[in-house]
Amino acid sequence: MSGARPPRAPAWLALLGLTLGVCVTNGFARFAYGLILPAMREDLGWTYAEAGWLNAANAFGYVFGALVTLALSQRVPASRLFSVGMAGCAGFLLATGLTEDFAAQTAWRVLTGVFGAAAFVAGGALSAAMHRDDPRRNAMAIALYFGLGGGLGMVLSGAVLPFLFARLGPGAWPMAWLLLGGASLAFLPLCIWASESLRPPRAAPGAPRAARARLPIRAMAAAIAGYGCFGLGYIVYVTFIVALIASRDGGPGLVAATWGMIGVGIAVSPFAWRGIFARHASGRPLAMVLGVMTLGTALPVLTGSLAGLMVSALLFGLTVFMAPGAVTSFSRRNLPEPAWTAGVSLFTLVFAIGQTIGPVAAGALGDAFGDIGPGIASAGAILALGAGVSLLQKPLS
Template sequence: MPRSERVRPWLALLGLILGVCVTNGFARFAYGLLLPAMQADLGWSYAQAGWLNTANALGYIGGALLTMVLIRRAGPARLFAFGMVTTAVALTAPGQDPALGWQTLWRVLAGFFGAMSFATAGALAAQLFRDDPRRNALAIALLFGAGGGIGIVLAGAVLPLLLDRLGPAAWPMAWTLIGLVCFAFLPLGRWSAHVLRPARLARAPEPQPLPIRQMLPQIGGYAGFGLGYIVYLTFLSAWMTELGASAELIALVWVLLGLCLCLSPFLWRPVLARFATGLPLALILVGVATGSLLPVLWPGGLGLVVSAAVFGLCVFMAPGAVTSFLRQNLPPDSWGPGLSLFTVVFAVAQTLGPFGAGLIGDLAQNIGVSLAVAAAVLLCGAGSALLQRRLVTPD
């Protein structure tokens, strides 16, 4: 096989990874790093600051629902490319106007368009190395692990130190910088979508409905993931600020979190490749719950560092576990619709998580209680996923 033929799939995977970096690492989580500066500079209340995360999650629900409707007609490659371009625009715009209405609009659109790329990236990655289960499992794991990890490493390494040096008023510059990086990632991401479009399987004249009833344990587990994981990522910086952490420690924890995300595919690849049940998702959720609970049981700098490492080694493998489960149990023409369904479930749960955690934190006057409750929800999700069995009998 010519060297170019061997390199091409990995280069296409890199483009998909950069797409997830834009729609996941930047669109979903960079706001958590910018929120304290925006709140201080603009005089927002916690309700106003929290509303923007809710707005982003609501947009994500809309994008996931539309993707589920359009994916058979437009195809995952076209939706991925479109979502990546429009998300880049939505991440550049917030720095142009501080008005809350303007900020709300672009957070909604970042979630809406980001969902399109994120929901279709897995379907595209599932087509890589279709005759090699081990490489396919690695590709899927790298997509979600490295995709989110690269974004968090870049944002965590730059934004806290930038805002500490220039002050809270520099938040518009931070958004512009994020947008420029997103646009730099576009060419390779769009090329990957173009390359994978011919490989898209022909649409079945009468596609079979998804076996939703048989997948309920896995759906329940993924809902638990959406409810629980977002609490940690929403309140991590706030928790560290309450503990009096320096900008350097905040940057270190976020960079470590991102690096562990990038390493997580190599840890979980054998598990994803071997099991076609809900066991991989269950194990991952136990790890995410442990990482969420550690800051409460072990407060302080070292506890935060260990927590970030454990959490990072597990959290973004949940989408990989779902993608691998669908690939091993459903026919290829059902991968896209199946991923869209799970994305909708995840989006709805993710919307409820921060709001519920905020209420619990207000009532208890301790955000650590919210982290503990999130860990309990994640463990419930793990119990649900553990009940999931194979949907088809291996050939």
């Protein structure tokens, strides 16, 4: 039937299915690597640069995945991109726990990034289409998509993995990946069902195709540059904050508390930022997010105290998923609907390129100084630059 579509899910259930996608693509596939990294380094004898390379490999996959999603965005429904991306991401998370070979690990991290980028971008476009006639509810849906799922991923991984390693030692890292992959597969049916419920009906035979919308890249330059700085800076904190804690003799309880505080910040972040997203069509929301993140990134290096670490984790959690939320809201407010997926894909591409550089550069600094602190401090400086550049972004209309 030309107008057939799956039965519509309740809005809250559809949004839950999308947010579980972020739990997998970001909370598990990307951020949990920071929890598993110290065990892999110890068990496999890696340097900081080698450890950073695997996260860079994941980011290379994100670059390719964002490019493919950008190319397919106006030919393949976002719901299909989301479903395929989720299935691939879950499968390669499982594969990461099945080998010690560095080349194979690199391949699995690349492929996790490819499929994770497709799901992340498509899910953002699907959330942007919810409540399209109500700016405040739309802003809330976007913020919840990025914040709720990411927070859940951080809380779950932070509550389990540090104690797994404390009990079984660094050799338990394959089990950690298998646990994350198994949980991802358990989420998959709801994720796919939710995305299909948000798929727009197919056009009737003979109906004209919607014109392709061109992205005004020059007019978006400040927001794109600011988001690139976000990609460069945030990934350093995620990759190495646990290594910093370990280098200062922090135990699994402190690691779990830090990860849990980041997760709490992420879960609360949609309620803190929804009003700002709803009010501004400029680069101001992104600038504010990056400004707060700068402070959160710098605190553990500047203070070295437990209180500083906890405040740092909370501030980082309050902002890390609101940067993609800010650019998704910017795309929603400034671009025609046919260009939403392409806009989010472009931002994700620039962000992913930054991700490929950040971990390796920070890891090299850590190896040179014998301390990862200078690498994390440099990430804070880059985030501050991104905040300043983002303030230059004006609404497109």
